Amino acid sequence: MTGLLSIDEHKLLVVPQGEFSLKRNPHDERLQAWDAADEFLLNHADETRLLSGRGRVLILNDAFGALAVALASHRLYSWSDSFLAQKALRDNLLANGYPVDQVRTNSTIEFPTTAVDSVLIKIPKTLALLEHQLYALRALLHHDSRVVAAGMARNIHSSTLNLFETILGPTATTRAFKKSRLILVERDQSINEGQSRFPDSYELHVERDYRIVNHASLFSRDRLDSGSRFLLEHMPVGEQYSRIVDLGCGNGVLGLIAAALNPGSTLLFCDESYMAVASARENYHNAFAIRREAEFRVCDCLQGIDSESRDLVLINPPFHQQHSIGDNIAWQMFKDARRVLRKGGELRIVGNRHLAYHARLKKLFGNCTTIAANKKFVILDAIR
Ligand SMILES: C[S@@+](CC[C@H](N)C(=O)[O-])C[C@H]1O[C@@H](n2cnc3c(N)ncnc32)[C@H](O)[C@@H]1O
Incomplete structure (x- = not known):
């Protein structure tokens, strides 16, 4: 789907799901509203048919809505701690011909409570937020849920991978694509000790x-x-x-x-x-x-x-x-x-x-x- 409100300020993201015109919030003409990790994750989702036949998809920390807009034909819940990110998602949905409520979002710090089949995570700047989110995810994942995270390689450290390993289960990383990486996680239901330290x-x-x-x-x-x-x-x-x-x-x-x-x-x-x-x-x-x-x-x-x-x-x-x-x-x-x-x-x-x-x-x-x-x-x- 191409941008119906194709305004000059928007830039075009081209991925297997389609072409999407996207804008950051606040707008900055020097910067685009997605990074290589978003492209990598969307390409991977298409190649592996990650979401096909799957029900509920949870997206965490989508910066300006690039993931949610490209996958908006699925049943999505997009959770973000950022009001600016959610505003960008709504604007970008509209710019690509979707109603603003096409994707469910949070309006408080509460996490969704219903089970999810797939989870797509953008690695946030604050590792503590990721840690908190991974603990919260435990209650939502079933034995067949899939979890894939994406980030720029410079933001993925051994401490990042360690969090996935110790909170959710066995974790592997992919080769790099334009300096970004994916983290593939298998939920091991026997790992249940510990809980979020926050607040x-x-x-x-x-x-x-x-x-x-x-x-x-x-x-x-x-x-x-x-x-x-x-x-x-x-x-x-x-x-x-x-x-x-x-x-x-x-x-x-x-x-x-x-x-x-x-x-x-x-x-x-x-x-x-x-x-x-x-x-x-x-x-x-x-x-x-x-x-x-x-x-x-x-x-x-x-x-x-x-x-x-x-x-x-x-x-x-x-x-x-x-x-x-x-x-x-x-x-x-x-x-x-x-x-x-x-x-x-x-x-x-x-x-x-x-x-x-x-x-x-x-x-x-x-x-x-x-x-x-x-x-x-x-x-x-x-x-x-
Ligand atoms: C440097 S911190 C200061 C926090 C606190 N006032 C203190 O002194 O410890 C900047 C704060 O600005 C908030 N912030 C960033 N962009 C904002 C925006 N567009 N509107 C409102 N707050 C924003 C951040 O979430 C962060 O909490």
């Missing part, structure tokens, strides 16, 4: 003790990130900060401490990761119980948040999207922050010194002050 937690002390819960995909899961710690030391405090946003909240530490230091404030926590928002919600409720309400949103930057409605936005910006590095999401976050801040409202960020956010903020806001700096990080402030 796990660490202790944080900022004027009082907090237990910080982290689901499997979280940024800086086992200890506070040193950039976040630096920002905690320079947290704005004052009555003017009554509506605070923790954008790209991860486990919510920035918003949590901002709430504690600004007792009259209301908080909005936003992240594109379902597991991040679930962690932030748990951490906030553990700290403040029902005494303080807050809002938690899985969303793309601040899409859907009213303009000029907030007093303070806190950001420790991401520099990765899945396996690729870039600052386009940070830039979008800054633009959205400017839009939702009231006149006189404040954006406070922490960033690696070498990332030159100062110039960007100055261009966008017309001002930018360095609040603090150490060997690695700077804390910057821009006023709307």
Whole structure:
């Protein structure tokens, strides 16, 4: 099936299943919405008739929907921790003539509960997420279920293969294709010991003790990130900060401490990761119980948040999207922050010194002050 909405921005994936026009989210004309591992997996599925006569297919961690769109004629459930990935899947289904609900997807961190006949896995950036997913898969696989994973060879290590071996059963890898590999797994039903370690937690002390819960995909899961710690030391405090946003909240530490230091404030926590928002919600409720309400949103930057409605936005910006590095999401976050801040409202960020956010903020806001700096990080402030 070719792209019915064949827009220039889309690039064409040509595989045995057909030709599909696909776009990344956010769009980046330099990058395509699939990698060689997707092509390898789709070629393998066709050559081995992997899905023929099979009922339910589960896809994990499809980056921008390339696998699900190419296989959309099957009964698919596509699970991803990323709201951006799911939005890309919906857009790409539409662009290729399918209804958006052609493929079932998750809207929380919950895994599907019904048995599956085939599982296709893209190796995620976070190994802990893979580990968690493999444990969850045990309950869904029957003796004849097939599991095939795919990734770029540079992202497949002996620790990756070890996870498959110890959690599911005997594992083999294929030859390489354009620097990607497949991992073929046989489920050994006698391997059942152990269970997922996630969510796990660490202790944080900022004027009082907090237990910080982290689901499997979280940024800086086992200890506070040193950039976040630096920002905690320079947290704005004052009555003017009554509506605070923790954008790209991860486990919510920035918003949590901002709430504690600004007792009259209301908080909005936003992240594109379902597991991040679930962690932030748990951490906030553990700290403040029902005494303080807050809002938690899985969303793309601040899409859907009213303009000029907030007093303070806190950001420790991401520099990765899945396996690729870039600052386009940070830039979008800054633009959205400017839009939702009231006149006189404040954006406070922490960033690696070498990332030159100062110039960007100055261009966008017309001002930018360095609040603090150490060997690695700077804390910057821009006023709307
Ligand atoms: C560097 S981490 C910071 C996490 C947390 N604020 C901290 O300081 O520990 C960046 C966060 O941005 C989130 N993120 C990435 N892209 C996003 C987007 N488009 N919209 C919202 N959040 C996003 C990531 O999921 C991640 O949790």
